[in-house]
Amino acid sequence: MRVLVIEDDRETAQFLQRSLRESGHNADVAGDGETGLAMARDGGYEVLIVDRMLPLRDGLSIVQTLRGEGTRTPVLILSALGEVDDRVKGLRAGGDDYLTKPYQYTELLARIEALARRPAPEQQETRYVVGDLVLDRLSHKVMRGGEPIVLQPREFRLLEYLMKHAGQVVTRTMLLENVWDYHFDPQTNVIDVHISRLRSKIDKSFAKPLLHTVRGAGYMIRDGSD
Amino acid sequence: MTALTRLLLSTPFRLALIYMGAFMLAAGLTVGFIAWRANELLTTSVVETLRAEVVGLREQYQAGGPARLSAIIAERAADPGSSLYLLVDSAGQRAAGNLRQVPPELRDGAQRGVFTYIPQSGPAQGKPRVAVGVLFDVPGGLTLVVGREIEDLRRFAWTMGRLGLWSLIILSALGVGGGLLISRSVLRRIETVNDAARTIMAGDLSRRIPLKGSGDELDRLAESLNAMLSRIEELMGALREVSDNIAHDLKTPLNRLRNRAEAALRSSEGAGIYRDGLVKTIEEADELIKTFNSLLLIARLEGGAIAESMERLNPASIIADVAELYEPVADEAGLSLSVTAEQGLTLTANRELISQAVANLVDNAIKYSPDGRRANGAAPAAPISIVLKRVAQDIEIAVGDRGPGVAPEDRHRALQRFVRLEKSRSRPGSGLGLSLVAAVAHLHGGSIRLEDNAPGLCAILNLPVDGPNHAVPVLAGQLREH
Numbered sequence: 001m002r003v004l005v006i007e008d009d010r011e012t013a014q015f016l017q018r019s020l021r022e023s024g025h026n027a028d029v030a031g032d033g034e035t036g037l038a039m040a041r042d043g044g045y046e047v048l049i050v051d052r053m054l055p056l057r058d059g060l061s062i063v064q065t066l067r068g069e070g071t072r073t074p075v076l077i078l079s080a081l082g083e084v085d086d087r088v089k090g091l092r093a094g095g096d097d098y099l100t101k102p103y104q105y106t107e108l109l110a111r112i113e114a115l116a117r118r119p120a121p122e123q124q125e126t127r128y129v130v131g132d133l134v135l136d137r138l139s140h141k142v143m144r145g146g147e148p149i150v151l152q153p154r155e156f157r158l159l160e161y162l163m164k165h166a167g168q169v170v171t172r173t174m175l176l177e178n179v180w181d182y183h184f185d186p187q188t189n190v191i192d193v194h195i196s197r198l199r200s201k202i203d204k205s206f207a208k209p210l211l212h213t214v215r216g217a218g219y220m221i222r223d224g225s226d
Numbered sequence: 227m228t229a230l231t232r233l234l235l236s237t238p239f240r241l242a243l244i245y246m247g248a249f250m251l252a253a254g255l256t257v258g259f260i261a262w263r264a265n266e267l268l269t270t271s272v273v274e275t276l277r278a279e280v281v282g283l284r285e286q287y288q289a290g291g292p293a294r295l296s297a298i299i300a301e302r303a304a305d306p307g308s309s310l311y312l313l314v315d316s317a318g319q320r321a322a323g324n325l326r327q328v329p330p331e332l333r334d335g336a337q338r339g340v341f342t343y344i345p346q347s348g349p350a351q352g353k354p355r356v357a358v359g360v361l362f363d364v365p366g367g368l369t370l371v372v373g374r375e376i377e378d379l380r381r382f383a384w385t386m387g388r389l390g391l392w393s394l395i396i397l398s399a400l401g402v403g404g405g406l407l408i409s410r411s412v413l414r415r416i417e418t419v420n421d422a423a424r425t426i427m428a429g430d431l432s433r434r435i436p437l438k439g440s441g442d443e444l445d446r447l448a449e450s451l452n453a454m455l456s457r458i459e460e461l462m463g464a465l466r467e468v469s470d471n472i473a474h475d476l477k478t479p480l481n482r483l484r485n486r487a488e489a490a491l492r493s494s495e496g497a498g499i500y501r502d503g504l505v506k507t508i509e510e511a512d513e514l515i516k517t518f519n520s521l522l523l524i525a526r527l528e529g530g531a532i533a534e535s536m537e538r539l540n541p542a543s544i545i546a547d548v549a550e551l552y553e554p555v556a557d558e559a560g561l562s563l564s565v566t567a568e569q570g571l572t573l574t575a576n577r578e579l580i581s582q583a584v585a586n587l588v589d590n591a592i593k594y595s596p597d598g599r600r601a602n603g604a605a606p607a608a609p610i611s612i613v614l615k616r617v618a619q620d621i622e623i624a625v626g627d628r629g630p631g632v633a634p635e636d637r638h639r640a641l642q643r644f645v646r647l648e649k650s651r652s653r654p655g656s657g658l659g660l661s662l663v664a665a666v667a668h669l670h671g672g673s674i675r676l677e678d679n680a681p682g683l684c685a686i687l688n689l690p691v692d693g694p695n696h697a698v699p700v701l702a703g704q705l706r707e708h
Contacts, residue, residue: 085535102515154550180551184582185516187589187659193554 001116003027004045006036006062007078008054016049019105033057040066045073046116049108052079052090060093067094074115076108087183106217110169117168128163131210131223133202135163144202154179155198162211162221171218195219238412242405250398257390261383268379272358273338276372279309280360283370292366296322299370309374310343310357316367328371332361341373356380415444419451431459464528476514483510520658527579527665535576536693541621542567544577545614548584552592556610561595563588567614573621574693575670583666586659587625587685588612594629594683619691620672626684637676663687670694 003025007013013029020027028045030036033054040048040062048066052059063075077095079086090098097111128135132145140156142149151159157179162170172191176182195211203209212220233239287295296313303311303324312323320326329341338360345351359373415438422435434455435448490503549565556563573580591610613624660674667674667687671694677684 088535100519104512180547182551182581182585183578184585185519186551186585188552188555188592190551190555193558194551197554 001025001046002044003047003049003112004030004039005049006030006054007051008032023109033062037062037065040073047112048073048075049112050075050077052077060090063094076112076115107171107173110171110174110218113168114165114174128166130163130166130221131208133210135160144206149201151201155201158194158198159202162219167220167222169214169217169220233406233409233413236409236413239405239409242401242408246398246401246405250394254394261387265383269340269358272374272376273360276360276374280362280372287364292368295364299323309372310359312371314369325371328361328369329359332359332371337361419448426455431462464525476517479510479514483507486510517658520662524658524662524665527669536574537577539573539575539577541571541573541614542569544581545584545612545623548581548588549612551585552588556592559592561592562609564609565612568616571616571621573689573691575689579666583663583687584623586663587687590659591625591627595627596629620688621691623687624684626679626682628682631678631681631683632676
């Protein structure tokens with residue numbers, strides 16, 4: 001995956017570039033807003049990581065300009081400003097996700113991978129299948145190995161999100177934001193408990209577990225064979 | 227600028243001058259008009275008297291002819307200090323009377339009016355005097371002039387006029403003096419405000435503008451300014467408190483983090499220890515970041531409004547969502563979580579912040595509840611209750627637990643930043659949870675209070691239905707808090 005990092009702090013930029021390369025991605029770095037915009041325009045990137053405060057041109061303006069020109073490349077906005085209003089502004093400007101500094105690298109990686117593989121809205125599937133687990137988004141039914149599984153509405157949304165990102169790491173924060181629409185830290189590991197409940201419903205009576213815990217990062221649903 | 231020029235340039239003084247000028251103009255016009263009218267009236271009334279006299283004389287003439295008229299006039303003219311008479315025959319010769327000649331003012335034109343004459347006898351002999359007279363023709367070529375001296379009236383009017391002028395002068399002097407006095411007192415009061423402002427700018431934020439206690443508009447202005455100063459001082463205090471807390475409570479974990487890294491680095495046992503040290507360092511750093519974020523959030527909430535992100539919400543659904551989020555955690559701890567929510571309420575608030583506040587309360591309730599699993603097996607013995615109800619213009623969200631509770635004397639302190647009551651030191655947390663709730667409540671114009679849940683603690687979040695009242699957010703918040 002080709003990633004463009006627009007970040008003026010050299011150390012942060014280098015850390016991201018190195019880490020992304022270690023994760024198997026190809027990362028370029030732009031040190032200011034104008035260079036970043038020019039590089040993003042030339043294209044070829046699957047994800048843009050844009051810092052909000054940049055010299056020459058600020059991050060939100062880059063995103064707005066790109067969106068105005070019709071570029072649909074997913075954008076992750078990085079910012080030290082993490083208040084409710086700032087996040088809303090970032091997403092309104094055309095950002096696809098918003099991450100507040102300081103962040104964990106695993107969190108950032110999980111988010112850009114989720115962004116890069118996000119299907120366009122018109123291509124969204126109505127059925128998700130992982131191994132013998134099937135989730136039907138229209139009838140709200142879940143089956144595993146042909147057996148129906150009864151889920152609470154929130155558990156259904158949790159599973160839906162995990163299956164939409166099957167094979168990708170999904171962090172606790174991503175779940176909290178996308179399944180519960182909360183952007184605060186609930187202190188206690190509430191998500192873990194929800195996951196363990198979901199796991200007991202979809203995995204417990206089956207030989208092969210599908211819902212995996214990724215240490216230090218989050219969760220992933222995948223068919224163990226791949 | 228000297229004190230005098232400042233006084234003369236002051237707004238009250240200029241206003242006083244303008245007012246006084248207008249007043250003087252009006253007074254002058256009025257007095258002038260009255261004087262003119264009085265003069266007119268007096269002249270007219272004298273003329274009327276003269277007419278009546280002339281009518282009498284004409285009757286005499288008709289009864290006794292020119293000789294009788296002449297005799298009567300001679301007789302009347304002989305009375306000292308009375309009317310003026312003159313009877314002139316057709317040749318222009320004086321027949322009788324005490325006037326020497328027909329006054330030229332009467333001869334042509336009006337035949338009546340004011341004229342001057344020179345008395346031939348009496349104390350004012352030889353000096354010109356003012357009189358009002360009437361001239362008319364008597365049949366037989368005679369001309370009769372009857373007049374009355376109005377010198378005294380004139381003098382009286384003149385005296386009155388001078389009196390009026392003097393009063394005007396004295397009045398304007400008093401007006402200027404009064405204007406100066408008023409300006410000085412106003413200036414002095416404004417100067418006290420200036421004084422206070424200068425002291426405050428010099429750094430003494432505790433200084434307030436002294437009130438006179440009269441409740442007038444300057445007092446009310448001073449009160450508003452004082453309230454503003456209190457708010458500023460409060461904010462500055464909050465800021466200072468944050469930096470104190472950062473210094474105090476963040477330095478310790480930072481130091482720990484540093485020591486740990488140093489210890490790992492010094493160790494000679496190789497990769498395993500390094501790795502362990504780094505993992506712990508990152509954990510410690512994450513905790514620090516969390517604390518730091520909470521602190522920043524609280525400071526920002528306390529610092530100002532985020533009105534644009536307020537929306538109309540259904541509080542019951544907020545409670546339900548938070549309860550749903552925490553239910554599995556409570557369940558795992560052997561605690562039941564019950565929600566009693568009044569339906570159909572609306573609340574103007576920020577969903578995210580209210581959710582976070584309620585989540586913090588529920589999180590605390592779970593943290594401080596005794597472990598239900600240890601109590602007696604399956605039945606959750608320590609229920610956590612969330613109650614939503616409307617109380618007058620507010621909604622109340624009460625989160626109760628069956629934990630150890632908080633002693634009444636500690637309740638106020640428990641809402642402050644970083645305060646972790648001794649009993650809870652051993653449990654995880656930054657000590658910012660409740661102060662974040664308090665900041666959220668304050669931002670929404672509401673409050674948080676802690677009560678006895680007999681046994682346990684009941685935290686009650688009180689929020690006005692219509693959101694914060696922006697006219698008096700500070701005072702409203704403070705009044706509710708105390």
